[in-house]
Amino acid sequence: MRQPKAPSPDSCAAESGVPGTVPVLELRDLVTRFPGDDGPLNIVDGVNLAVATGETLAVVGESGSGKTMTFLSAVGLVPPPGRVVGGQVLLDGTDLLTHTREQMRAVRGTRISMVFQDPLTGLNPVFTIGEQIAEVLRAHRDLSRAQARKTAIELLERVHIPDPGRRVDDYPHQLSGGMRQRVLIAMAISLGPRVLIADEPTTALDVTVQAQVLELLAELREETGMAMVLITHDLGLVARHADRVAVMYAGRVVEYGTAEAVFERTAHPYTQSLFRGVPSLDADCAGDLIEIEGQPPDPEFLPPGCAFEPRCFLGQGRRDCQATRPGLRPAVGKDHQSACLHSAELTATRERA
Numbered sequence: 001m002r003q004p005k006a007p008s009p010d011s012c013a014a015e016s017g018v019p020g021t022v023p024v025l026e027l028r029d030l031v032t033r034f035p036g037d038d039g040p041l042n043i044v045d046g047v048n049l050a051v052a053t054g055e056t057l058a059v060v061g062e063s064g065s066g067k068t069m070t071f072l073s074a075v076g077l078v079p080p081p082g083r084v085v086g087g088q089v090l091l092d093g094t095d096l097l098t099h100t101r102e103q104m105r106a107v108r109g110t111r112i113s114m115v116f117q118d119p120l121t122g123l124n125p126v127f128t129i130g131e132q133i134a135e136v137l138r139a140h141r142d143l144s145r146a147q148a149r150k151t152a153i154e155l156l157e158r159v160h161i162p163d164p165g166r167r168v169d170d171y172p173h174q175l176s177g178g179m180r181q182r183v184l185i186a187m188a189i190s191l192g193p194r195v196l197i198a199d200e201p202t203t204a205l206d207v208t209v210q211a212q213v214l215e216l217l218a219e220l221r222e223e224t225g226m227a228m229v230l231i232t233h234d235l236g237l238v239a240r241h242a243d244r245v246a247v248m249y250a251g252r253v254v255e256y257g258t259a260e261a262v263f264e265r266t267a268h269p270y271t272q273s274l275f276r277g278v279p280s281l282d283a284d285c286a287g288d289l290i291e292i293e294g295q296p297p298d299p300e301f302l303p304p305g306c307a308f309e310p311r312c313f314l315g316q317g318r319r320d321c322q323a324t325r326p327g328l329r330p331a332v333g334k335d336h337q338s339a340c341l342h343s344a345e346l347t348a349t350r351e352r353a
């Protein structure tokens with residue numbers, strides 16, 4: 001784990017939630033809506049998040065909780081008929097939601113990049129990887145073919161693809177899954193973005209390759225100082241790589257804080273259920289999120305109160321939980337928020353234990 005950064009006088013502590021870090025990317029009250037059977041559904045429902053230079057924010061939550069859609073919203077790639085209908089996406093203080101399509105296209109890749117789970121869908125089978133990297137470069141920079149090829153080889157080297165001078169002429173199918181993911185990472189960082197969003201970047205890979213890809217991402221983050229968002233199911237990865245953690249449920253962030261706070265002073269029963277069996281930040285634990293009894297909520301049928309109440313060991317059947325859908329509020333400890341009416345009970349239980 002990296003040490004928390006020292007506070008600085010010009011920090012945006014109140015807004016970013018972590019002292020001494022000025023956010024590079026900040027989502028404020030982000031709402032993304034899709035049409036449902038009985039009217040619009042807020043698939044992303046008022047998300048607030050921030051990530052600072054050189055920092056990794058891990059975003060965890062069951063499948064369908066809105067992790068991918070939150071960040072597709074941030075980079076302007078929500079599939080129609082979905083639409084961002086509210087909030088702000090601040091990149092170095094500029095709201096990307098005010099950008100035109102054209103402006104967004106210019107920002108994607110150069111200032112903010114996203115890498116997805118399946119490395120095959122991101123690559124075109126009929127072009128060599130060198131041609132594809134060169135195309136990204138030449139779309140945004142004034143480079144000759146020869147210069148672009150040279151830069152492509154350098155980028156392959158940076159993501160530790162062996163023999164890059166030869167590999168540059170390979171087609172995607174000639175590479176392993178891990179190597180393809182490295183190529184996509186090379187493309188994503190080729191223009192020096194401020195933020196790299198990696199959406200379950202290793203889910204399709206086997207365990208040793210997963211670790212190597214994550215090592216690479218950590219190394220690139222250190223080298224470049226870019227901010228990183230790591231969307232993942234793997235709590236071992238969260239423990240090893242994240243500075244901060246956001247836990248999502250039903251389109252909302254329900255717990256948010258430093259990795260230490262979220263692991264050691266878990267303040268939402270949903271997080272606690274996910275983390276069961278993951279003892280602490282220092283333990284050498286690896287593993288996927290634990291399955292929680294009951295189904296994640298269908299966005300068409302969200303309960304009126306807390307969306308987790310029907311599955312919650314703490315709040316199930318409690319009238320206040322059924323009546324109120326709580327927003328994020330300060331939890332025990334610094335830089336820590338929870339959207340649970342009874343988080344104090346939870347923390348108390350943990351401390352007694």
Ligand SMILES: Nc1ncnc2c1ncn2[C@@H]1O[C@H](COP(=O)(O)OP(=O)(O)O)[C@@H](O)[C@H]1O
Pocket residue numbers: 034043061062063064065066067068069070079082299
């Ligand atoms: N293209 C789409 N149209 C309508 N709803 C979608 C679409 N893609 C995802 N959803 C819904 O949005 C919600 C959040 O999905 P997603 O962001 O992919 O979750 P996660 O990444 O956490 O698994 C889910 O309920 C899912 O069914």
Ligand SMILES: [Mg+2]
Pocket residue numbers: 067068069199
């Ligand atoms: Mg997803």
